[in-house]
Amino acid sequence: MTREDYLRQVVYWLNDLPWGMRQNLLAEIRAHLDELPADTDLRAQLGTPEAYAKELRAAADLERRRGPIAFLRARRPRNLILIALVLTVTGLAIGAVVWIDRYEPLAFGGGAQYPAGAKGVAGISGESVVFRKGRPFIFGIQITNTGRYTVRILGVPYAAIHPWTARLLMTHPNYSGSMTRPYERFRPFDLKPHQIAFLVFKGVYACHTGAGAGLTMTYSDFPIRYKFLWRTATTAIPLPEDLAFVFRTSCPPPKNPTLTP
Amino acid sequence: VDQAQLLKGVLELAVLAVIARGETYGYEILSTLESAGFDGVGDASVYGTLRRLEQAGHLESRLEASDSGPARKYYSVTARGAEQLQAGTETWKGISDALERLVK
Numbered sequence: 001m002t003r004e005d006y007l008r009q010v011v012y013w014l015n016d017l018p019w020g021m022r023q024n025l026l027a028e029i030r031a032h033l034d035e036l037p038a039d040t041d042l043r044a045q046l047g048t049p050e051a052y053a054k055e056l057r058a059a060a061d062l063e064r065r066r067g068p069i070a071f072l073r074a075r076r077p078r079n080l081i082l083i084a085l086v087l088t089v090t091g092l093a094i095g096a097v098v099w100i101d102r103y104e105p106l107a108f109g110g111g112a113q114y115p116a117g118a119k120g121v122a123g124i125s126g127e128s129v130v131f132r133k134g135r136p137f138i139f140g141i142q143i144t145n146t147g148r149y150t151v152r153i154l155g156v157p158y159a160a161i162h163p164w165t166a167r168l169l170m171t172h173p174n175y176s177g178s179m180t181r182p183y184e185r186f187r188p189f190d191l192k193p194h195q196i197a198f199l200v201f202k203g204v205y206a207c208h209t210g211a212g213a214g215l216t217m218t219y220s221d222f223p224i225r226y227k228f229l230w231r232t233a234t235t236a237i238p239l240p241e242d243l244a245f246v247f248r249t250s251c252p253p254p255k256n257p258t259l260t261p
Numbered sequence: 262v263d264q265a266q267l268l269k270g271v272l273e274l275a276v277l278a279v280i281a282r283g284e285t286y287g288y289e290i291l292s293t294l295e296s297a298g299f300d301g302v303g304d305a306s307v308y309g310t311l312r313r314l315e316q317a318g319h320l321e322s323r324l325e326a327s328d329s330g331p332a333r334k335y336y337s338v339t340a341r342g343a344e345q346l347q348a349g350t351e352t353w354k355g356i357s358d359a360l361e362r363l364v365k
Contacts, residue, residue, distance in 0.1 A: 046303065060308075
């Protein structure tokens with residue numbers, strides 16, 4: 001056993017002592033051992049490292065220390081700082097991921113365009129409109145970014161089956177909330193904090209639903225697909241009022257449906 | 262009575278006595294103690310005692326570079342240590358005389 005091995009094992013048996021004190025002891029014991037002749041059999045001369053540590057502890061009144069404080073003090077300060085740093089960074093990273101995962105800044109922007117003829121009907125909540133195949137159709141809402149960071153708007157992912165064929169149009173994001181034309185064809189865009197954009201479907205009523213006569217199909221929200229940093233998500237923005245499509249005649253799905261948007 | 266246990270009790274006094282003769286270092290203190298008959302005391306006990314006495318202010322030390330190896334730690338007795346040695350010696354003599362009278 002080399003002196004360093006012996007020393008390491010002695011210090012191991014003193015590992016409850018504060019790190020600084022242990023380093024001090026290590027230096028002192030090393031200095032003492034260095035005074036011994038080079039060919040000294042340390043185990044024979046000094047006993048086992050455990051016995052040496054025990055004897056030293058008794059003679060120097062170094063009582064065994066227990067508890068969490070002693071445990072922390074026995075660690076190397078640099079390592080404690082590193083561990084604290086790693087824990088802090090990990091915690092912040094987890095916090096950031098959770099925050100980003102929950103970041104949902106989009107909300108109703110204050111204005112909506114319901115199909116022509118939509119009105120309140122007794123027995124049906126919100127606005128109702130009678131489905132008339134091939135008639136002009138328009139439906140959209142304003143969205144706004146209530147958060148502190150820009151998000152990218154990717155689309156309006158309504159389920160494939162809905163009673164219209166239309167293009168998705170938009171107004172350029174602005175701060176005034178203007179819904180006036182010109183509309184432009186939708187393309188993914190950045191919506192900055194407090195900006196408002198108007199997203200609107202414009203086209204004709206069409207049969208994709210397979211709805212029978214007497215059926216009512218109600219929409220309560222306007223889905224927005226958006227991207228924030230690496231996360232892509234869909235948020236359902238509640239409509240100011242439900243929109244119900246009332247089918248007076250059956251509306252069979254086409255053989256080769258054209259899906260929108 | 263186990264000699265090692267008996268010697269341990271007076272080790273503090275013995276170490277102070279050795280150092281009071283003049284500034285010295287660990288290995289020399291050990292050798293002196295062994296020569297004087299303290300051969301039942303382990304090295305760790307002596308070094309532990311040195312540390313305790315130094316922490317208590319009875320000893321002071323300085324490091325001196327050595328030609329043959331690492332710096333050597335030299336110990337000397339402080340005024341407080343000298344008082345401790347004197348008081349301890351008197352106590353020990355009292356005990357020793359009393360014991361001598363009993364075992365005669």
